[in-house]
Amino acid sequence: MTTSMTAYPSHYINGQWVKAQSSEILPVYDSSTEALMATVPAGTVSEAQAAVRAARAAFDGWAALPVETRAAFLDKVAAGIKARTEDLALAIAREVGMPLKMARAVQVGGPAWHWGNFAKVARQFEWEKKVGNSLVVREPIGVVGCITPWNFPLSQITLKIAPAMVAGCTVVLKPSEIAPVNAMILAEIIHEAGLPPGVFNLVNGLGPVVGEVLATHPEVDMLSFTGSTRAGKRVSELASQSVKRVALELGGKSASVILEDANLEAAVRGTVSACMLNSGQTCSAHTRMLVPASRYEEAKALAQAAIAKFSIGPSLDETSKLGPLVSAAQRDRVLDFIRTGIEEGADVIAGGAQAPAMEKGYFVQPTILGIKATDTLAQEEIFGPVLVIISYQDEEEAVAIANSTIYGLGGAVWSGTDEHAVKVARRIRTGQVDINGGPFNGQAPFGGYKQSGNGRENGVYGFEEFLEFKSLQFKPAAS
Template sequence: MLDDATQTYGLYIDGAEVGPSSGQFFPTEDPYTGKVWGQIARGGAEDVAQAVAAAKRALSGEWSKISPSARGKLMRRLADLLIARADRIAEIERRDNGKLAAEVVAQVRYVGDYFHYYAGLADKIESHVIPTDKAGVFAYTKYEPKGVIGIITPWNSPLTLTSWKLAPALAAGCTTVIKPSEFTSASMIEFAALFAEAGFPPGVVNVVTGFGPEVGAPLVEHPDVAHIGFTGGEIAGQKIYELAAKGLKTVTLELGGKSPNIVFDDADLDQAVKGVVSGIFAATGQSCQAGSRLLLQESIHDAFLEKLIAFVSTAKLGDPASLETQIGPVATKPQFDKIMGYIDIAKGEGARCVLGGKARPDLGPQFVEPTIFVDVRNDMRIAQEEVFGPVLSVIKFKDEDEAIAIGNDVAYGLAGAVWTKDLKRAMLVTDKLKAGTVWVNNYRATSFTSPFGGFKRSGIGRESGINAVHDYLETKCVWISSDLEVPNPFIRR
């Protein structure tokens, strides 16, 4: 358990925790109590420059001399250290963002599994010999680390979403500078300290905390940063893409979603109810892949809604540290205000609230009841815009064609789900939905082995899985002459 004393966190640069160049810190609050529990270093452009310089030195220094197999051993050592410290680091993350204790402990341990996976991949990035149509030459490809990687992550799952970028980047041989959300920086600083303990050379992993304009923008714009990996909101992602484009940097962007959870009349309704609840109310709805649009076939609409309301009504809201709690607080005050604003917008548009719809100040300053709206049209803002909270919009449909049309009629394409016992229907709908992940008779299953990312305005690129490592590699083609005599270029043959 953490004590009640205020914790102070510096930056992590070149293998050590250091103070910010400004000398300034800012408070971080516990979403459950609203009380300040820590002070976070307020980094700036000067700190970013120092971190990038450290990462650049490491890239051409000791880190570059470590074999891929040795990189894998370091990553396995790190993973074991993280798993051993999971309870403490999870408690820090829980205190920062209000996520349920049981969920965040499992997430932190699973981050260790991510590093184990990519540790095994580090020495399996194989080059290829290329058969060519040119005589007298031998051609092959080789892969080289892209360089210094900038990683910018949000507040909902800090270590998990950082690991999706950091683990493959390290497996590729890159070095990194990480900018966590200003709302949830503490667990990343705690995690960063494990790299030195695991034996990583200084400068391979650096963390600069602070605010977007003061840290994020200088990191994206720095000429020595080769690639940006970002998870967050659509507007911020668009700005990062624009800044990166000025430097011709590559990007991986995992952005917003408005995912359809489609329940057909032949589905196992009891199982589908649990899947719908997991899809939208887990993590208090603060998940990019949240199934925030429930599409119900007309023939089961009323019966399913009755089951759903009864089930959600039993949810226990309260202290995220308690293992009995099922829904915790909203992570930040701005997000709480945004959610309450969208509830008002939905009511103003004519959607009917059949459950929740209110704040719960008796539980804490940032609690929102699990909320369900019916009579929702897909052109309403509540059905088109990402709320990022425990708010579900229920939309009726007649048949498969209408379900597909409604499911795709949104700017996003991150995820979706289909609930049916009909294999033909499942395959038809999964083929037609424009989304990067489609679940059939389940929701929110992810793995380090499988790619994750979105279509349309949900982002660019894929994270996790074998192919993710190639986002952090450059491909070089080498041509070796096997003919000892170079042809005279002025003699035509």
Template sequence: MTSTASSNDSTTATMSKSLYIDGVWTAPVHPRTVPVVNPAMGKSIGHIAVGASDDVERAVRAARAAFSSWSVTPVAARVAMLDKIYHLILERKELLAQAIMTEMGAAISFARASQVPLAAEHIRVARDLASSYPFLKIEGHTAIAREPIGVCALITPWNWPLYQITAKVGPALGAGCTVILKPSELSPLSAELFAQIVHDAGVPAGVFNLIQGSGPEVGEALATHDDIDMISITGSNRAGALVAQAAAVSVKRVTQELGGKSPNVLLPDADFARVVPLGVMSAFRNVGQSCSAPTRMIIPRHRLAEVESLVAATVNVMVVGDPRSEETVLGPIANEAQFLRVQALIEAGIAGGARLVCGGPGRVEDLTEGYFVRPTVFSDVTTDMRIAQEEIFGPVLSLMPYDTVDDAINIANDTKYGLGAHVQSEDLDSARAVASRIRSGQVHINHPAWDPHAPFGGYKRSGNGREYGIYGFEEYLETKAILGYA
């Protein structure tokens, strides 16, 4: 289904033309702007200022100067700052939701229900962890101190723009680090709103800095800078590898949350009428633009026809259209380059011999503007096909039949990625057994509720390190042993 309410200039956002460095909004050393494109319209709605290496230098100096005091600020004061940030996000949740809808096309209902509140949760969790974390423990005569690692560069993507920012900034500030945030220039509006929240919360100058700009310019300057102690990046495999290579010269800590090709294994005893629609919705959440989206549904071969029918019925009632409409489930793909990639991979699925259940290439009927993709499901997908191996990052689901449970596990693990996975079964012991054999950083059994404390990160080429909860918090800490302390 489509929603044909048109997007118009009422969605135009007011753009700033400045960076946030050392506690003030400031122009780049060499002023330059790039357009911000509303993907529902496929055209520019304004411009933002972008920085370069000179601006990185300014931000690093500010962050380094602020670190000496922020790192020894009483924990209670850091907790109080995070508490202010948390409540300001909640107070400005509608403004943030509107910005996310405008900059990357998230349906407004999804932005309100998920993008913003889940982002706020990362700040709340960091606040609570910092307030109770044992920064100093005595073991015999030795003290084990956990100290902030230093100045951290945080590089975030366009698909969950605020959520990924708070997942990094919250624990970094709570741990006592100072930060330089480089959000994606493709979804910059929520990042600027967040920077204003940090400012209004009273975070000291230099503790938090924001530089908009591209990966090759700002990202590389951050990765190579000798006075940055850690890089945390969420992005593509290519970007993660380039950052790691650049950071290796100065032996920085690098944490990476990269791509995924997550399996969803339906065991024969699963309640198919319940879990198949949930599996489709999970795969297509955020228009499929989630690195952990379970886009490979692995199902018993003898139930393939049944699953195809359930999948088609689920997809056919999804409303695709204007993200401002409360009825819309799937808005546009977030940018033109990603739209073209999704189209190319749908064509590759057809060329590779997969059978279309619904959707296919081309624009959504009645939506002539913007980057709207037809929600697409392929069946009879095998592991040698491109659509089974490459991260598509769009509303494209592959149905992959299996004959035995061992086959299902082999299919699930036949990928260079290992970020997320799902297992469905009425028998919890069976689900646990399969979950233990899947090589991924998270496994969800029977579509559980989201847990902001559950560590998130990947095996294999899905990255290094973890985010969320105490595991993400500790990424921003060094370990010091002080012998003879007691």
């Protein structure tokens, strides 16, 4: 296992590696050691424009290919990802901080499955349907600009470019500059799969440069963005000038609502796990635990016991259950939030703003705070290993608290019966609700209400985001 530094000097444009025009580079740091692990080039406006031109030139030919041909390419990429699981898992563990064992399963295993699944979705899809005297056909939307985040980097890239390409679109990807190494490996895999030039393009760089080209370029028909709500608003504003379709997967502040009749131990344990996945760097993390006021003290004790099992350590240490955060800036942001919570009178149940005993790395103690529903930490997305516990008096108040943020991405309801949980879940304004610990389903639509975004990812729902409707009207036969 190597942890040496790798310099990537090129972007991937029009089917080939193209040496960067600028000498400016973007450093990538190992989140556990703070060592420089890679550099990628800082893309320019002209390089982003060249990638868009390549995607536009390739579109007609790619869209005209049989669905089976496009799906077969996805199968090749899925096989390539599986073959390079260790390379990808190591890169993501170092970039993002997720422990290596979990990175293999979640950060690489998930994307490999999705590539194969989108091939199946396209093969089974009903591309044409007769409606009265019309034939309604589905066609690829065109050139898609994809801007992806750092927390689940390969997953978020996959959920955009795989369905877009099998739908017949061509793509330009700008991966996160904080975690781009996995994207470079994926580009190598795609190149080896032999896709036609211009179908897939990758330009590294910063959002205000490369990202804004994709958002504003008239030859980009759709922009698919995952990131913060603040950045999503900027992307939408820019894209509106050319009336692009925009898909946004943004922030979250998901509530795990534990009802009076729930198995409290299972619910608390499940909520803590759902909050701490990827050190809390998950947009749909269950970061607010809502408990009946009469069971608050009991829930506190159970939460303390659950959090104690999350051992902190370097991401390459197989015994680590909780790795570092992605960067110094993210660590400092999370610590500031913890301090704010304490200043506002939070009940410190576990952890805190003190640095854990680690020589290097962007580590934060897993922290649990008891707060009020109106406190800052009940409203703001923290994106770190921080769970807040909020008590409520009755179910009406629980639902009101769950719906009291600008977000609506995920959540959970725990009850003694699924029927009771579903009754409450239907009242929560959010895109996904886990019922009594129900696991993630890669076929079900993923996306949010309110300021958590527009559009959906996963399965046929994510695939259809990249298609247009066309109606062909026929003159009815004479009677």
